[in-house]
Amino acid sequence: MIHTEPHRSHRTGWLRAAVLGANDGIVSTSSLILGVAAANTAHSDILLAGIAGLVAGAMSMAAGEYVSVSSQADTEHADLEIERKSLAEGYDAELEELADIYEARGLTPELARQVARQLMNNDALAAHARDDIGIAENNQARPLQAAFSSAATFTIGALLPLLVAWGSPRSLILPLVALFSLFFLALLGAVAARVGGAPVLKAAIRVTFWGTLAMVLTSAIGGMFGVVA
Template structure:
């Protein structure tokens, strides 16, 4: 292998190529964005609706009252989740756009200083000064904003987060998650409502914990245990509160 091939290999490593891994141009951060929102939305839908209907069941409510309370919680929760996710991701997107605008101004007014800064970043990653300068120069010539934004800001200008994707994923996922405890509380006979709901919800939370851990590359067992324990605690507290209210009213 000659010197030219060495340089090309180093530039490929600096640009982030990983042989054998499939790459798609764009879309990765967007998919991760709505997947994250979907998993969190489903988890919140399960927990919040389960806590609501189990608490109402603790007050010895009828199936009609449970259905009404559950549907109200589903609608309020899903819309709240969607609005909150939209606002949160929109703020992140605005920050990314502001950072990119500042980077464009710096590239236009001080291109040499920006090239020196990019060279320094690649030197810090382990490239020799000569090769770092060559890589920085070639990447800047190809797409200066993308080269500097990714290295300096960790932003891909072509993959900005999408607030509508996140809001839609949260809305749908919360609704789907909320339907499980709602159906589990109204369909079984009165004496089986709470046990069926608790069992269904804990199983769903285990799945949500597994999904969130897999999505984030985290250990599965702690995520599942945290999720299940949190849901169980929420249902226990609301059921106790409903039972105390029923007793005091009686």
């Protein structure tokens, strides 16, 4: 019977983008709403600011992820071209290089060379991409996927405090948006930790702390502008 242990490292790519987008959506939109509300503005102005923050934030997340992941993809493609050229010009040297890598990991020189030869006979570029450069098929950079997923999760996260503000009377926007946003952040941290196999309480506290700090600071700034006005 083959025993397979459940591993979660393959989830780190999409999980990071999803958590980052949702967390930014909740924190930035709730902070914006609280800052504007603390300045004694009208209910409609608060909602307008929240909607504007949602749209701007989603586009910013999409553009930022696309640019950064595209840069990563460009670097990966450049490295692969270098490796492809090296294989064409010095196959035997690349074979020895791969064998040295396996030998450094604990294989005997004979076995390391045998493994390197078999893997290169199957797909030389893939073997070097994975074990020499560190590029695996399941973690290659995908700019469009990163952009869409970040924008989508940001929008979902931003909608939560925005809907609370929309359904709250003007006098209760500050406490309700703050409380619900902290709840959403704690829930996000707990779910992300659960999916990733990390400690749930630690993750919930961590994300809630930074969200609280952001909301307190923006509320204080909004309050100062409200007093001056």
